[in-house]
Amino acid sequence: MSVRLRAAFNSEEALEQGRRAVAQAGGRIESIHSPVPPHDSGVSPVRRWVLAGGITGFASGWALTIGTALAWPLRVGGKPIVSWPAFFVIAFELTILFAALAGLAGFLRASRLPGGATPGYRPATAVDLFDVLVSCDAGQAQSIRDALTSCGGEVVEATP
Amino acid sequence: MNDPHAHPVDLARIHEDLLAPVAQPSRSYVMALAALAAVLLVGGVAWLDQIVSGLHVTGLNNPVGWGIYITTFVFWVGIAHSGTLISAVLLLFRARFRPAISRAAEAMTVFAVMTAGLFPLVHLGRVWKFYYLLPLPNERMLWPNFRSPLLWDVFAVTTYVTVSTCFLYYGLIPDLAALRDRSKGWRKTAYGLACLGWEGTDRQWRHYRGLYILLAGLATPLVISVHSIVSWDFAVSVLPGWHTTIFPPYFVAGAILSGLAMVITLGIPLRRWLHLEHYITIEHFDKLSQLLLFTSLIVTYSYAVEYLMAFYSGDPIEIDMFTFRATGAYGAMLAVMLLGNSIAPATFFFARCRRSLPWLFTVSILVNIGMWLERYWLITSSLSHDFDPAAWGSYSGSTTEFLVILGSMAMFLLMFWTFVRVVPPVPLSEVKEEALLHGELGQ
Known part of the structure:
Protein backbone atom coordinates (compact mmCIF):
# COMPACT_ATOMS: atom_id res chain seq x y z
CA MET A 1 0.00 0.00 0.00
CA VAL A 36 11.35 30.55 -6.06
CA PRO A 37 12.27 28.24 -8.95
CA PRO A 38 14.11 25.07 -7.79
CA HIS A 39 17.74 24.99 -8.92
CA ASP A 40 17.77 21.84 -11.00
CA SER A 41 14.47 22.41 -12.73
CA GLY A 42 15.58 20.78 -16.00
CA VAL A 43 14.84 21.59 -19.62
CA SER A 44 11.30 22.48 -20.62
CA PRO A 45 9.65 21.15 -23.79
CA VAL A 46 8.17 24.63 -24.25
CA ARG A 47 11.16 25.45 -26.46
CA ARG A 48 9.74 23.09 -29.13
CA TRP A 49 6.50 25.05 -29.09
CA VAL A 50 8.46 28.25 -29.58
CA LEU A 51 10.38 26.75 -32.50
CA ALA A 52 7.20 25.44 -34.13
CA GLY A 53 5.48 28.81 -33.66
CA GLY A 54 8.46 30.65 -35.11
CA ILE A 55 8.59 28.43 -38.21
CA THR A 56 4.83 28.78 -38.68
CA GLY A 57 5.04 32.57 -38.32
CA PHE A 58 7.92 32.83 -40.78
CA ALA A 59 6.08 30.71 -43.35
CA SER A 60 2.84 32.62 -42.76
CA GLY A 61 4.61 35.96 -43.33
CA TRP A 62 5.93 34.84 -46.71
CA ALA A 63 2.63 33.22 -47.64
CA LEU A 64 0.64 36.34 -46.78
CA THR A 65 2.89 38.75 -48.63
CA ILE A 66 3.91 36.69 -51.68
CA GLY A 67 0.56 34.94 -51.99
CA THR A 68 -1.55 38.09 -51.98
CA ALA A 69 0.92 40.05 -54.12
CA LEU A 70 0.74 37.34 -56.79
CA ALA A 71 -3.04 36.99 -56.46
CA TRP A 72 -3.50 40.69 -57.17
CA PRO A 73 -0.35 41.99 -58.83
CA LEU A 74 -0.17 45.77 -58.45
CA ARG A 75 3.14 47.36 -59.38
CA VAL A 76 3.84 50.21 -56.95
CA GLY A 77 6.79 52.59 -57.27
CA GLY A 78 8.43 50.42 -59.93
CA LYS A 79 9.22 47.72 -57.38
CA PRO A 80 8.94 44.00 -58.21
CA ILE A 81 5.64 42.27 -57.48
CA VAL A 82 7.47 39.93 -55.12
CA SER A 83 9.73 42.38 -53.25
CA TRP A 84 11.40 39.92 -50.92
CA PRO A 85 13.51 42.39 -48.90
CA ALA A 86 10.35 44.30 -47.99
CA PHE A 87 8.35 41.16 -47.37
CA PHE A 88 11.08 39.80 -45.10
CA VAL A 89 10.16 42.48 -42.56
CA ILE A 90 6.60 41.13 -42.30
CA ALA A 91 7.89 37.53 -42.14
CA PHE A 92 10.32 38.49 -39.35
CA GLU A 93 7.65 40.20 -37.25
CA LEU A 94 5.25 37.27 -37.64
CA THR A 95 8.04 34.86 -36.67
CA ILE A 96 8.45 36.63 -33.34
CA LEU A 97 4.70 37.03 -32.80
CA PHE A 98 3.81 33.41 -33.49
CA ALA A 99 6.81 32.08 -31.54
CA ALA A 100 5.84 34.09 -28.44
CA LEU A 101 2.17 33.12 -28.62
CA ALA A 102 2.97 29.46 -29.26
CA GLY A 103 5.39 29.54 -26.33
CA LEU A 104 2.63 30.83 -24.06
CA ALA A 105 0.25 28.14 -25.29
CA GLY A 106 2.96 25.52 -24.70
CA PHE A 107 3.63 26.84 -21.20
CA LEU A 108 -0.06 26.67 -20.29
CA ARG A 109 -0.38 23.14 -21.59
CA ALA A 110 2.83 21.83 -20.04
CA SER A 111 2.10 23.50 -16.69
CA ARG A 112 -1.53 22.33 -16.73
CA LEU A 113 -2.81 25.86 -16.39
CA PRO A 114 -5.43 27.22 -15.96
CA GLY A 115 -6.05 24.78 -13.16
CA GLY A 116 -7.92 24.37 -9.91
CA ALA A 117 -6.44 24.34 -6.44
CA THR A 118 -4.42 21.25 -5.46
CA PRO A 119 -5.66 19.60 -2.22
CA GLY A 120 -3.25 20.46 0.55
CA TYR A 121 -1.84 23.60 -1.15
CA ARG A 122 -0.47 25.94 1.46
CA PRO A 123 -0.28 29.68 0.71
CA ALA A 124 2.90 29.90 2.80
CA THR A 125 4.70 28.22 -0.11
CA ALA A 126 4.31 31.49 -2.01
CA MET B 1 9.61 25.08 13.07
CA ASN B 2 12.99 24.33 14.55
CA ASP B 3 15.29 24.21 11.54
CA PRO B 4 19.04 24.39 11.93
CA HIS B 5 19.35 25.01 8.16
CA ALA B 6 17.32 28.22 8.16
CA HIS B 7 18.61 30.67 5.55
CA PRO B 8 19.66 34.13 6.77
CA VAL B 9 17.60 35.80 4.04
CA ASP B 10 14.18 36.72 5.36
CA LEU B 11 11.85 35.81 2.50
CA ALA B 12 8.75 36.65 4.52
CA ARG B 13 9.97 40.19 5.03
CA ILE B 14 10.70 40.62 1.31
CA HIS B 15 7.22 39.24 0.62
CA GLU B 16 5.52 41.69 2.95
CA ASP B 17 7.61 44.68 1.82
CA LEU B 18 6.93 44.12 -1.86
CA LEU B 19 3.22 43.43 -1.48
CA ALA B 20 2.76 46.45 0.80
CA PRO B 21 2.25 48.93 -2.10
CA VAL B 22 -0.78 46.87 -3.20
CA ALA B 23 -3.07 48.45 -0.68
CA GLN B 24 -5.76 51.08 -0.50
CA PRO B 25 -3.98 54.22 -1.80
CA SER B 26 -4.00 57.42 0.22
CA ARG B 27 -6.51 60.17 -0.48
CA SER B 28 -3.83 62.38 -2.06
CA TYR B 29 -2.78 59.53 -4.37
CA VAL B 30 -6.37 59.07 -5.53
CA MET B 31 -6.71 62.83 -6.04
CA ALA B 32 -3.56 62.83 -8.19
CA LEU B 33 -4.97 60.00 -10.31
CA ALA B 34 -8.24 61.94 -10.64
CA ALA B 35 -6.31 65.00 -11.83
CA LEU B 36 -4.57 62.84 -14.47
CA ALA B 37 -7.95 61.48 -15.54
CA ALA B 38 -9.23 65.06 -15.91
CA VAL B 39 -6.27 65.97 -18.16
CA LEU B 40 -6.90 62.81 -20.17
CA LEU B 41 -10.51 63.88 -20.57
CA VAL B 42 -9.39 67.28 -21.89
CA GLY B 43 -7.16 65.51 -24.43
CA GLY B 44 -10.06 63.26 -25.39
CA VAL B 45 -12.35 66.24 -25.93
CA ALA B 46 -9.70 67.91 -28.11
CA TRP B 47 -9.45 64.74 -30.21
CA LEU B 48 -13.23 64.54 -30.46
CA ASP B 49 -13.27 68.16 -31.65
CA GLN B 50 -10.70 67.23 -34.29
CA ILE B 51 -12.77 64.24 -35.44
CA VAL B 52 -15.89 66.41 -35.73
CA SER B 53 -14.18 69.47 -37.27
CA GLY B 54 -11.52 67.77 -39.41
CA LEU B 55 -7.74 67.98 -39.51
CA HIS B 56 -7.80 71.72 -40.25
CA VAL B 57 -7.80 72.30 -36.47
CA THR B 58 -4.22 71.04 -36.48
CA GLY B 59 -1.21 72.90 -37.84
CA LEU B 60 -0.64 70.24 -40.53
CA ASN B 61 -0.40 71.61 -44.04
CA ASN B 62 1.14 71.05 -47.42
CA PRO B 63 4.14 70.37 -47.39
CA VAL B 64 4.33 69.54 -43.67
CA GLY B 65 1.88 66.64 -43.46
CA TRP B 66 3.60 64.99 -40.49
CA GLY B 67 3.82 67.10 -37.37
CA ILE B 68 3.48 66.74 -33.64
CA TYR B 69 1.35 63.60 -33.80
CA ILE B 70 3.95 61.58 -35.68
CA THR B 71 6.71 63.14 -33.53
CA THR B 72 4.88 61.95 -30.43
CA PHE B 73 4.27 58.51 -31.94
CA VAL B 74 8.02 58.07 -32.47
CA PHE B 75 8.70 59.48 -28.99
CA TRP B 76 6.41 56.99 -27.20
CA VAL B 77 7.62 54.01 -29.23
CA GLY B 78 11.13 55.05 -28.23
CA ILE B 79 10.19 55.33 -24.56
CA ALA B 80 8.91 51.76 -24.72
CA HIS B 81 12.24 50.40 -25.86
CA SER B 82 14.28 50.58 -22.74
CA GLY B 83 11.60 48.63 -20.90
CA THR B 84 12.41 45.71 -23.15
CA LEU B 85 16.11 46.42 -22.84
CA ILE B 86 15.93 46.24 -19.06
CA SER B 87 13.55 43.31 -18.81
CA ALA B 88 14.83 41.15 -21.67
CA VAL B 89 18.36 42.10 -22.61
CA LEU B 90 19.55 42.47 -19.03
CA LEU B 91 17.92 39.11 -18.24
CA LEU B 92 19.95 37.48 -20.99
CA PHE B 93 23.09 39.13 -19.61
CA ARG B 94 22.03 38.11 -16.08
CA ALA B 95 22.56 41.65 -14.77
CA ARG B 96 22.03 41.55 -11.02
CA PHE B 97 20.49 45.02 -10.79
CA ARG B 98 17.69 44.06 -13.17
CA PRO B 99 14.93 42.63 -10.89
CA ALA B 100 14.49 45.81 -8.84
CA ILE B 101 13.44 47.86 -11.84
CA SER B 102 12.27 45.29 -14.39
CA ARG B 103 8.56 45.31 -13.50
CA ALA B 104 8.29 49.10 -13.67
CA ALA B 105 10.22 49.11 -16.96
CA GLU B 106 8.04 46.38 -18.50
CA ALA B 107 4.87 48.18 -17.46
CA MET B 108 6.28 51.38 -18.89
CA THR B 109 6.93 49.56 -22.17
CA VAL B 110 3.38 48.30 -22.51
CA PHE B 111 1.74 51.60 -21.59
CA ALA B 112 4.10 53.59 -23.81
CA VAL B 113 3.41 51.37 -26.85
CA MET B 114 -0.33 51.60 -26.18
CA THR B 115 -0.05 55.39 -26.07
CA ALA B 116 2.14 55.39 -29.20
CA GLY B 117 -0.36 53.22 -31.05
CA LEU B 118 -3.02 55.88 -30.59
CA PHE B 119 -1.10 58.53 -32.52
CA PRO B 120 -1.24 57.10 -36.03
CA LEU B 121 -4.98 56.80 -35.40
CA VAL B 122 -5.26 60.39 -34.18
CA HIS B 123 -3.18 61.49 -37.16
CA LEU B 124 -5.41 59.51 -39.49
CA GLY B 125 -8.24 62.02 -39.11
CA ARG B 126 -11.01 59.62 -40.03
CA VAL B 127 -10.09 57.20 -37.28
CA TRP B 128 -12.94 54.83 -38.07
CA LYS B 129 -11.11 53.88 -41.28
CA PHE B 130 -8.14 52.46 -39.35
CA TYR B 131 -8.94 48.91 -40.40
CA TYR B 132 -7.83 49.78 -43.93
CA LEU B 133 -4.33 49.24 -42.52
CA LEU B 134 -5.01 45.59 -41.84
CA PRO B 135 -4.91 42.82 -44.46
CA LEU B 136 -8.63 42.07 -44.28
CA PRO B 137 -10.29 40.62 -47.38
CA ASN B 138 -12.85 43.15 -48.61
CA GLU B 139 -14.96 44.25 -51.57
CA ARG B 140 -13.45 47.74 -51.78
CA MET B 141 -10.69 46.62 -54.16
CA LEU B 142 -8.16 47.62 -51.47
CA TRP B 143 -5.23 45.65 -50.15
CA PRO B 144 -2.30 46.85 -48.00
CA ASN B 145 0.98 47.47 -49.79
CA PHE B 146 3.51 45.25 -48.04
CA ARG B 147 6.35 47.17 -49.68
CA SER B 148 5.49 50.26 -47.62
CA PRO B 149 7.34 51.01 -44.37
CA LEU B 150 4.09 52.35 -42.97
CA LEU B 151 2.61 48.86 -43.18
CA TRP B 152 5.78 47.36 -41.68
CA ASP B 153 5.06 49.72 -38.80
CA VAL B 154 1.60 48.25 -38.35
CA PHE B 155 3.03 44.74 -38.09
CA ALA B 156 5.99 45.82 -35.94
CA VAL B 157 4.02 47.88 -33.43
CA THR B 158 1.21 45.31 -33.20
CA THR B 159 3.73 42.51 -32.61
CA TYR B 160 5.60 44.65 -30.10
CA VAL B 161 2.55 45.53 -28.04
CA THR B 162 1.39 41.89 -28.07
CA VAL B 163 4.76 40.38 -27.11
CA SER B 164 5.48 43.08 -24.49
CA THR B 165 2.06 42.54 -22.91
CA CYS B 166 2.64 38.77 -22.86
CA PHE B 167 6.07 39.30 -21.30
CA LEU B 168 4.68 41.62 -18.62
CA TYR B 169 1.75 39.34 -17.81
CA TYR B 170 3.90 36.23 -17.83
CA GLY B 171 6.27 37.73 -15.28
CA LEU B 172 3.30 38.70 -13.15
CA ILE B 173 1.76 35.22 -12.82
CA PRO B 174 3.60 34.09 -9.62
CA ASP B 175 3.01 37.49 -7.99
CA LEU B 176 -0.69 37.42 -8.85
CA ALA B 177 -0.89 34.04 -7.09
CA ALA B 178 0.76 35.57 -4.02
CA LEU B 179 -1.83 38.33 -4.08
CA ARG B 180 -4.63 35.76 -4.44
CA ASP B 181 -3.39 33.96 -1.35
CA ARG B 182 -3.59 37.04 0.84
CA SER B 183 -6.74 38.65 -0.58
CA LYS B 184 -10.37 38.20 0.33
CA GLY B 185 -13.70 38.56 -1.46
CA TRP B 186 -13.84 39.77 -5.05
CA ARG B 187 -10.14 40.61 -5.06
CA LYS B 188 -9.30 36.97 -4.31
CA THR B 189 -11.51 35.89 -7.20
CA ALA B 190 -9.99 38.46 -9.57
CA TYR B 191 -6.37 37.66 -8.67
CA GLY B 192 -7.23 33.95 -8.73
CA LEU B 193 -8.53 34.19 -12.28
CA ALA B 194 -5.59 36.35 -13.34
CA CYS B 195 -2.96 33.95 -11.97
CA LEU B 196 -4.61 30.99 -13.76
CA GLY B 197 -4.32 28.76 -10.69
CA TRP B 198 -0.56 29.10 -10.29
CA GLU B 199 0.79 27.29 -7.22
CA GLY B 200 4.54 27.40 -7.71
CA THR B 201 5.04 23.66 -8.24
CA ASP B 202 8.33 22.35 -9.56
CA ARG B 203 6.58 21.46 -12.84
CA GLN B 204 5.23 25.00 -13.22
CA TRP B 205 8.54 26.65 -12.35
CA ARG B 206 10.40 24.44 -14.85
CA HIS B 207 8.23 25.52 -17.76
CA TYR B 208 8.00 29.08 -16.47
CA ARG B 209 11.76 29.51 -16.45
CA GLY B 210 12.14 27.77 -19.78
CA LEU B 211 9.78 30.15 -21.53
CA TYR B 212 10.91 33.28 -19.67
CA ILE B 213 14.40 33.13 -21.12
CA LEU B 214 13.00 32.31 -24.58
CA LEU B 215 10.61 35.27 -24.45
CA ALA B 216 13.56 37.47 -23.52
CA GLY B 217 15.46 36.04 -26.49
CA LEU B 218 12.54 36.82 -28.80
CA ALA B 219 11.98 40.32 -27.40
CA THR B 220 15.59 41.35 -27.96
CA PRO B 221 15.67 41.23 -31.79
CA LEU B 222 12.08 42.48 -31.77
CA VAL B 223 12.99 45.67 -29.92
CA ILE B 224 15.79 46.38 -32.39
CA SER B 225 13.53 45.67 -35.36
CA VAL B 226 10.69 47.88 -34.16
CA HIS B 227 12.59 51.13 -33.94
CA SER B 228 14.58 50.30 -37.07
CA ILE B 229 11.26 49.96 -38.86
CA VAL B 230 10.02 53.24 -37.35
CA SER B 231 13.20 54.88 -38.70
CA TRP B 232 12.51 53.40 -42.16
CA ASP B 233 9.24 55.37 -42.21
CA PHE B 234 11.64 58.24 -42.90
CA ALA B 235 14.81 56.68 -44.31
CA VAL B 236 13.06 54.79 -47.13
CA SER B 237 11.74 58.07 -48.53
CA VAL B 238 14.00 60.27 -50.68
CA LEU B 239 13.71 63.53 -48.70
CA PRO B 240 16.95 65.34 -47.81
CA GLY B 241 17.79 64.75 -44.16
CA TRP B 242 15.75 61.53 -44.04
CA HIS B 243 17.25 59.37 -46.75
CA THR B 244 20.21 57.99 -44.83
CA THR B 245 21.40 54.54 -43.77
CA ILE B 246 22.41 55.71 -40.29
CA PHE B 247 18.79 56.00 -39.18
CA PRO B 248 18.13 52.50 -37.77
CA PRO B 249 21.02 52.40 -35.24
CA TYR B 250 20.57 56.13 -34.58
CA PHE B 251 16.88 55.65 -33.78
CA VAL B 252 17.42 52.52 -31.68
CA ALA B 253 20.09 54.25 -29.57
CA GLY B 254 17.87 57.34 -29.21
CA ALA B 255 14.94 55.15 -28.20
CA ILE B 256 16.92 53.41 -25.49
CA LEU B 257 18.27 56.76 -24.26
CA SER B 258 14.78 58.26 -23.93
CA GLY B 259 13.41 55.08 -22.37
CA LEU B 260 16.15 54.94 -19.76
CA ALA B 261 15.45 58.56 -18.94
CA MET B 262 11.77 57.76 -18.48
CA VAL B 263 12.60 54.77 -16.22
CA ILE B 264 14.57 57.19 -14.02
CA THR B 265 11.81 59.83 -14.17
CA LEU B 266 9.27 57.25 -12.97
CA GLY B 267 11.62 55.21 -10.76
CA ILE B 268 12.61 58.03 -8.41
CA PRO B 269 9.06 58.90 -7.30
CA LEU B 270 8.08 55.21 -7.38
CA ARG B 271 10.85 54.41 -4.92
CA ARG B 272 9.89 57.26 -2.63
CA TRP B 273 6.10 57.16 -2.76
CA LEU B 274 5.81 53.37 -2.41
CA HIS B 275 8.61 53.14 0.20
CA LEU B 276 10.83 50.84 -1.86
CA GLU B 277 14.13 52.41 -0.81
CA HIS B 278 15.43 49.06 0.42
CA TYR B 279 14.81 47.38 -2.94
CA ILE B 280 15.44 50.14 -5.48
CA THR B 281 18.71 51.53 -4.23
CA ILE B 282 21.10 54.28 -5.26
CA GLU B 283 23.24 51.49 -6.75
CA HIS B 284 20.42 50.68 -9.18
CA PHE B 285 20.17 54.31 -10.28
CA ASP B 286 23.95 54.43 -10.62
CA LYS B 287 23.83 51.45 -13.03
CA LEU B 288 20.92 52.98 -14.95
CA SER B 289 22.73 56.28 -15.34
CA GLN B 290 25.80 54.45 -16.64
CA LEU B 291 23.61 52.83 -19.29
CA LEU B 292 22.08 56.23 -20.03
CA LEU B 293 25.55 57.75 -20.44
CA PHE B 294 26.55 54.93 -22.80
CA THR B 295 23.50 55.40 -25.04
CA SER B 296 23.91 59.18 -24.91
CA LEU B 297 27.43 58.78 -26.29
CA ILE B 298 26.09 56.64 -29.16
CA VAL B 299 23.42 59.25 -29.90
CA THR B 300 25.97 62.08 -29.78
CA TYR B 301 28.23 60.15 -32.13
CA SER B 302 25.25 59.67 -34.47
CA TYR B 303 24.58 63.43 -34.50
CA ALA B 304 28.21 64.03 -35.46
CA VAL B 305 28.23 61.34 -38.15
CA GLU B 306 24.97 62.63 -39.60
CA TYR B 307 26.45 66.10 -40.07
CA LEU B 308 29.75 64.70 -41.32
CA MET B 309 27.97 62.52 -43.89
CA ALA B 310 25.89 65.46 -45.10
CA PHE B 311 28.85 67.79 -45.61
CA TYR B 312 31.25 65.07 -46.85
CA SER B 313 28.67 64.01 -49.48
CA GLY B 314 29.15 67.29 -51.35
CA ASP B 315 25.44 67.18 -52.19
CA PRO B 316 24.29 70.85 -52.11
CA ILE B 317 20.72 69.93 -51.15
CA GLU B 318 21.83 67.73 -48.27
CA ILE B 319 24.28 70.42 -47.11
CA ASP B 320 21.53 73.05 -47.33
CA MET B 321 19.18 70.87 -45.26
CA PHE B 322 21.71 70.43 -42.48
CA THR B 323 22.54 74.14 -42.52
CA PHE B 324 18.82 74.88 -42.27
CA ARG B 325 18.53 72.50 -39.28
CA ALA B 326 21.38 74.27 -37.48
CA THR B 327 20.10 77.83 -37.96
CA GLY B 328 17.00 79.85 -37.11
CA ALA B 329 14.23 78.25 -35.04
CA TYR B 330 15.57 74.75 -35.77
CA GLY B 331 19.01 75.87 -34.59
CA ALA B 332 17.55 76.75 -31.17
CA MET B 333 15.97 73.29 -31.03
CA LEU B 334 19.30 71.71 -31.94
CA ALA B 335 20.90 73.56 -29.01
CA VAL B 336 18.26 72.28 -26.54
CA MET B 337 18.59 68.78 -28.01
CA LEU B 338 22.34 68.77 -27.54
CA LEU B 339 21.96 70.11 -24.02
CA GLY B 340 19.46 67.40 -23.08
CA ASN B 341 20.80 64.42 -25.00
CA SER B 342 24.54 64.99 -25.02
CA ILE B 343 25.78 67.60 -22.52
CA ALA B 344 23.62 66.88 -19.45
CA PRO B 345 24.14 63.06 -19.58
CA ALA B 346 27.92 63.65 -19.89
CA THR B 347 27.86 64.71 -16.22
CA PHE B 348 27.32 61.01 -15.46
CA PHE B 349 31.02 60.49 -16.04
CA PHE B 350 31.21 61.67 -12.42
CA ALA B 351 29.98 59.22 -9.78
CA ARG B 352 28.69 62.08 -7.64
CA CYS B 353 26.25 63.10 -10.36
CA ARG B 354 25.12 59.49 -10.92
CA ARG B 355 24.32 59.08 -7.23
CA SER B 356 22.45 62.34 -6.71
CA LEU B 357 18.74 61.65 -7.16
CA PRO B 358 17.72 65.32 -7.67
CA TRP B 359 20.35 65.65 -10.42
CA LEU B 360 19.37 62.31 -11.98
CA PHE B 361 15.74 63.39 -12.05
CA THR B 362 16.66 66.74 -13.62
CA VAL B 363 18.80 65.09 -16.32
CA SER B 364 16.09 62.52 -17.04
CA ILE B 365 13.58 65.32 -17.67
CA LEU B 366 16.11 67.14 -19.89
CA VAL B 367 16.65 63.95 -21.91
CA ASN B 368 12.89 63.46 -22.29
CA ILE B 369 12.54 67.00 -23.61
CA GLY B 370 15.63 66.65 -25.79
CA MET B 371 14.48 63.39 -27.36
CA TRP B 372 10.99 64.68 -28.11
CA LEU B 373 12.53 67.78 -29.71
CA GLU B 374 14.97 65.60 -31.69
CA ARG B 375 12.07 63.77 -33.36
CA TYR B 376 10.24 67.04 -34.03
CA TRP B 377 13.44 68.57 -35.42
CA LEU B 378 14.06 65.58 -37.72
CA ILE B 379 10.52 65.17 -38.96
CA THR B 380 9.28 68.68 -39.62
CA SER B 381 12.52 70.19 -40.93
CA SER B 382 12.84 67.79 -43.86
CA LEU B 383 9.20 68.19 -44.85
CA SER B 384 9.28 71.97 -44.70
CA HIS B 385 12.53 72.36 -46.65
CA ASP B 386 12.83 69.77 -49.44
CA PHE B 387 14.38 69.98 -52.94
CA ASP B 388 12.31 72.76 -54.44
CA PRO B 389 12.37 76.19 -52.72
CA ALA B 390 8.95 76.89 -54.27
CA ALA B 391 7.54 74.02 -52.19
CA TRP B 392 9.05 75.14 -48.89
CA GLY B 393 6.72 75.80 -45.99
CA SER B 394 6.56 75.94 -42.23
CA TYR B 395 4.70 74.27 -39.42
CA SER B 396 3.68 75.04 -35.88
CA GLY B 397 1.48 72.88 -33.73
CA SER B 398 -2.05 74.01 -32.85
CA THR B 399 -3.71 74.10 -29.43
CA THR B 400 -5.65 70.93 -30.37
CA GLU B 401 -2.44 69.04 -31.05
CA PHE B 402 -0.86 70.16 -27.77
CA LEU B 403 -3.99 69.21 -25.81
CA VAL B 404 -4.04 65.75 -27.40
CA ILE B 405 -0.37 65.28 -26.46
CA LEU B 406 -1.05 66.45 -22.92
CA GLY B 407 -3.91 63.97 -22.75
CA SER B 408 -1.64 61.17 -23.96
CA MET B 409 0.91 61.93 -21.27
CA ALA B 410 -1.84 61.91 -18.63
CA MET B 411 -3.09 58.59 -20.01
CA PHE B 412 0.37 57.04 -19.78
CA LEU B 413 0.92 58.27 -16.22
CA LEU B 414 -2.58 57.28 -15.14
CA MET B 415 -2.09 53.72 -16.40
CA PHE B 416 1.37 53.43 -14.83
CA TRP B 417 0.50 54.81 -11.40
CA THR B 418 -2.70 52.74 -11.24
CA PHE B 419 -0.83 49.59 -12.26
CA VAL B 420 1.78 49.88 -9.50
CA ARG B 421 -0.99 49.91 -6.88
CA VAL B 422 -2.76 46.86 -8.30
CA VAL B 423 0.22 44.50 -8.64
CA PRO B 424 3.64 44.49 -6.94
CA PRO B 425 5.86 47.11 -8.62
CA VAL B 426 8.94 44.92 -7.99
CA PRO B 427 8.83 41.21 -8.97
CA LEU B 428 8.57 39.11 -5.81
CA SER B 429 9.97 35.77 -6.90
CA GLU B 430 12.89 37.32 -8.79
CA VAL B 431 13.94 39.49 -5.86
CA LYS B 432 13.65 36.48 -3.54
CA GLU B 433 15.72 34.37 -5.90
CA GLU B 434 18.35 37.10 -6.17
CA ALA B 435 18.40 37.44 -2.40
CA LEU B 436 18.82 33.69 -1.91
CA LEU B 437 21.62 33.58 -4.45
CA HIS B 438 23.56 36.53 -3.09
CA GLY B 439 22.11 37.01 0.40
CA GLU B 440 21.93 40.76 0.06
CA LEU B 441 18.30 41.58 0.75
CA GLY B 442 16.01 41.07 3.68
CA GLN B 443 18.83 40.62 6.14
Missing part, protein backbone atom coordinates in the same frame (compact mmCIF):
# COMPACT_ATOMS: atom_id res chain seq x y z
CA SER A 2 1.27 3.44 -0.96
CA VAL A 3 1.51 6.30 1.51
CA ARG A 4 1.95 10.03 0.83
CA LEU A 5 3.79 12.34 3.16
CA ARG A 6 3.99 16.09 3.02
CA ALA A 7 6.97 17.84 4.54
CA ALA A 8 7.77 21.52 4.87
CA PHE A 9 11.23 23.11 4.93
CA ASN A 10 12.06 26.72 5.51
CA SER A 11 15.14 26.95 3.33
CA GLU A 12 16.29 25.82 -0.10
CA GLU A 13 19.31 24.04 1.36
CA ALA A 14 17.17 22.01 3.72
CA LEU A 15 14.86 21.14 0.86
CA GLU A 16 17.80 19.89 -1.21
CA GLN A 17 19.00 17.72 1.67
CA GLY A 18 15.48 16.42 2.12
CA ARG A 19 15.24 15.50 -1.57
CA ARG A 20 18.47 13.56 -1.41
CA ALA A 21 17.42 11.80 1.79
CA VAL A 22 14.09 10.79 0.27
CA ALA A 23 15.82 9.37 -2.79
CA GLN A 24 18.24 7.37 -0.62
CA ALA A 25 15.40 6.03 1.50
CA GLY A 26 13.54 4.82 -1.60
CA GLY A 27 10.71 7.38 -1.64
CA ARG A 28 9.43 9.22 -4.71
CA ILE A 29 8.96 12.99 -4.84
CA GLU A 30 5.62 13.78 -6.48
CA SER A 31 5.79 17.55 -6.36
CA ILE A 32 7.48 20.51 -4.73
CA HIS A 33 5.86 23.84 -3.98
CA SER A 34 8.31 26.70 -3.57
CA PRO A 35 8.40 30.53 -3.61
CA VAL A 127 6.03 33.29 0.88
CA ASP A 128 8.97 31.36 2.36
CA LEU A 129 8.02 27.72 2.73
CA PHE A 130 9.38 24.85 0.62
CA ASP A 131 6.83 22.07 0.58
CA VAL A 132 7.48 18.57 -0.73
CA LEU A 133 5.00 15.77 -1.37
CA VAL A 134 6.53 12.28 -1.15
CA SER A 135 4.98 8.90 -1.94
CA CYS A 136 6.36 5.61 -0.70
CA ASP A 137 5.39 2.13 0.40
CA ALA A 138 3.76 1.90 3.83
CA GLY A 139 6.74 -0.06 5.10
CA GLN A 140 9.15 2.76 4.21
CA ALA A 141 7.01 5.55 5.66
CA GLN A 142 8.70 5.70 9.04
CA SER A 143 12.23 5.72 7.63
CA ILE A 144 11.34 8.46 5.16
CA ARG A 145 9.59 10.43 7.85
CA ASP A 146 12.77 10.19 9.94
CA ALA A 147 14.94 11.17 6.98
CA LEU A 148 12.83 14.24 6.29
CA THR A 149 12.82 15.26 9.94
CA SER A 150 16.58 14.89 10.21
CA CYS A 151 16.98 17.38 7.38
CA GLY A 152 14.92 19.96 9.21
CA GLY A 153 11.62 19.15 7.56
CA GLU A 154 8.37 19.23 9.43
CA VAL A 155 6.35 16.25 8.28
CA VAL A 156 2.94 17.75 8.62
CA GLU A 157 0.53 15.18 7.38
CA ALA A 158 -0.07 12.08 5.38
CA THR A 159 -2.37 13.13 2.59
CA PRO A 160 -4.78 10.68 0.95
